Amino acid sequence: MMDMVAYWAPKQGTAFSDWEDGAAYNRCSGWFAVADGASTGINSREWAYTLTGSFISNRPERALTDPATGFDEWVEMTRAGFDPGSRDFLPSRAPLWVQAEGSKRGAYATLLAGRIAAGTLRAIAVGDCCLFLVRAAGRVESFPLTSPQDFDAHPQLVSSLPGRRPASPPRPFERDLEAGDVVYVASDALAQWLTGQRGNPAVWHMLSRIGNAGFRDLCADLWDGKHMKNDDITLLRAKFGSVEGRH
């Protein structure tokens, strides 16, 4: 079983129920996913939850090995099962016409998802959730964005509307892992800050040991210091050990 954990914090000044990211992982299979629901879309939180849950439960291998077609197949299947009115979600407080308009306009989310298995990390990205691979030797690689300037207000999004594709296919990432490597996946606000910390080993050492309370404190400090935009924050961490993940 892999050492995998996710931390999250809703944006400052908002309630627990306002968190619009989604995160899911399976320590046994090594599948993981983080999605960030577009706050300007309706039902985006439900879509982010649905995307991450579907990725973990359906294990779409072809989405990772052949993203040009495998990703579309998996998204279409996920769309077919998407029901924002499901009892799995909080009931909407929006007027009925807004809910109807929302169904017509669709929900949107960025997504970074992948799998660690047999000593290999494979991932795909749509939008600005980022993966950070911290090598045991200290070198830090980030994907798909590499610097704080790469982030803008218009990331690529996965739509809940049938047939609606991102402007470009998901970007793939594959690396062989070594014992002691740590993989992080962060939603955009934290990812933007982290891309600026790739040369700061203290940050990565701190993150490798951080717990839930420490994560909340870190977010509060970064928000208070205006180092990170006030957004929902998610961080998933997977530690690749000497035995786990190699079969």
Next chain:
Amino acid sequence: MYDQQINRGNPGCIVFLIDQSASMNEPFAGTHRTKATALAGAVNQLIRNLVIQCQRGEEIRDYLELGIIGYGSAAESAFAGRLSSHQLVPISAVADYPARMATESMPGNPDLSIDRPVWVDPVARGATRMTAAIDLAGSFLVNWANAHQSSFPPIVLNFSDGQATDGDPRPIANQLRNIVTDDGSLLMFNINLSSAAGVPIEYPSSPTGLPNPYAAGLFDMSSELTPFMLTAAQEMGLTVAPGARGFVYNADPSRLSEFLDVGTRVPLTEH
């Protein structure tokens, strides 16, 4: 200036001034729809879009307050239905209380229909009491600005097809634009709706070349676009230079849509 992010702590305010005089019953720029019908439809659609922009998760957040003043023989709130006695309404209440739902065909697919909310009805009768409408807007916007000094300043969009019949509106418009918050002066934008298909004049930076004193007067009453709006207009492919005024003359339906889009672009929070 003009960069205060709009959020629940610092809401924005948008007021529409809608010409409801008799001449609004004429066809709009050579189309089959009257100017009154086209304008009411465009405003209803914009309100619908603003509501959706203020939707976060499962609620409509009060990032904006909206007002609609119609002016014909009188100047008064043009909200239909339960909001008709209100001058400024939080957008969550706007969302909750459309006057009614109207069944419309889906664009491009007449076999499909959708129910859409209606807040403003087309009206076309009487004179053009534009000056009274500006005066009425000022009477509540000055209070709003005093109560929201840290907010983005109010935006007033004036839609008309002709000259005011109740005196020169420029002095009261100047007074209206002197309403300020810490983030800048009230923004007033004007659009002249055309009956005949003509050559529109969009977002001029100077009055040079305007065809008549009426157009020059509307130019005088119009604020410059903010940098945020200027960028939005350029991204929409419009030719706008720094110093461009929020003013369109001889507008057709597509210019009306653009004007509504540009004139209501505000730095709305993502959260």
